[in-house]
Amino acid sequence: MNTRIKRIGVAITFMLLSTQASLALARGGGGVGGSLGGSSGRSYSGGSFSGGSLPRGSSSGGLGGFFPFPFFFFGGTSSGGSLFGGLFSFLFLMVILYLIFKALRSSRRWGQQGRSTKGRGLGAPFMPSSGPNIRDDGENYSSLTPVDLTGRPITNSESLQRFGKSINFTRENMRYYAETFSRWDRDFLIGRVRQVFFWLQDAWSRQDLSAANDYLTTTLGNKYQSDLQGMKTRGERNIIKEPVLNKGDIEFIHSHLDEQTQHFMVMVSASLVDYTVDASQRILSGDDKHRLYYTEFWEFVWQNDQWLLADIYQEDALEVAKIARGEE
Structure with missing residues (x-):
């Protein structure tokens, strides 16, 4: 469970950092974000959500700068850079989904192993069958602590x-x-x-x-x-x-x-x-x-x-x- 949370946390952190990087590019008018947010010929100023007015109810790259994905994923086709930005955003989304999938799969495998460990009847360690007087010294017979059906250790x-x-x-x-x-x-x-x-x-x-x-x-x-x-x-x-x-x-x-x-x-x-x-x-x-x-x-x-x-x-x-x- 801890590994799952860590992986998802890393994925989300990476996603948010990428979002902020895209937002910075948009506000600076450079890179892919700048081309989407500032060269459309419309009344957009930059790529941020508050960077300009949105006449005619249009949604574009400005909204993407605030959304938890790179803003250019939602940009229009107002420039040549939008195609590259959309492709990059799609690949970025696939990477995030893949990381989450791996985290979930790893957590599920770990849970199955935990259940199989407890699913051994009384959970006692294996004892070789060699007659009633096995291991006459009787010491350190097994390094495993026997457990009951609930998984609790059996002790006196x-x-x-x-x-x-x-x-x-x-x-x-x-x-x-x-x-x-x-x-x-x-x-x-x-x-x-x-x-x-x-x-x-x-x-x-x-x-x-x-x-x-x-x-x-x-x-x-x-x-x-x-x-x-x-x-x-x-x-x-x-x-x-x-x-x-x-x-x-x-x-x-x-x-x-x-x-x-x-x-x-x-x-x-x-x-x-x-x-x-x-x-x-x-x-x-x-x-x-x-x-x-x-x-x-x-x-x-x-x-x-x-x-x-x-x-x-x-x-x-x-x-x-x-x-x-x-x-x-």
Whole structure:
């Protein structure tokens, strides 16, 4: 749009400058303007609108000096120069129209490109399909910021702001714990969270939780096993592809350590392709073309000398709401 306005502005400026140049020539009695405005043998004096009287209702070159085109475009055929002036004015008009046409065309092309950029479903960056554990480092997966259907960036900034105090407190708390217990080291915990995350997406999609004891508490493992059995009975399968959980999208919002228990809660902002099919591979729900971006809260407990996933909460869960309010 800015380019369009600039081009039209330049064209109009050029047109007005040319008009003033023609007017000056007419008033000086020289050049093409002078011949049209001053040598007709009539009662015209110069070429300006106020330069002379206009008897018999005649309109001639004098009017053109004020009109926003060179005044000689409207001049009569009172001299040999009028033919040249008319030709020059016609060419000048064509140049102006061409510049305006180019400006409009350029603006239209720019608008089409802008619409095509936003017309990609959720607008997520392309993620290569190479299994559930793609890019194990998880960092800098894409330089593009994903956007939603309205073109707004998909971020977890609101959640970070909501849990800002809890995040800062937990960071200091965990640093204190780590001075005595290495299992509370921040980098170690981030690695464990990602390990459990990728395993769970893969195991759930394959409908195989045989290794659950190494990642889930007994209670949560039994619950998920029951859910999978129900899907198998209905002939359904939930497929999860291309999960992404970057290290920078993991924030700890709660931590606790005493003589009986040790646990923490972490906010994960992840994305994946998630859809459910029946026995004939017909999609029942979800979307196999676009990524799903979401934020969840995972609670881990220390059992059997390892961190195990105990539960997964949504943002409106009571436990999470208490942490956000600073009650825990």
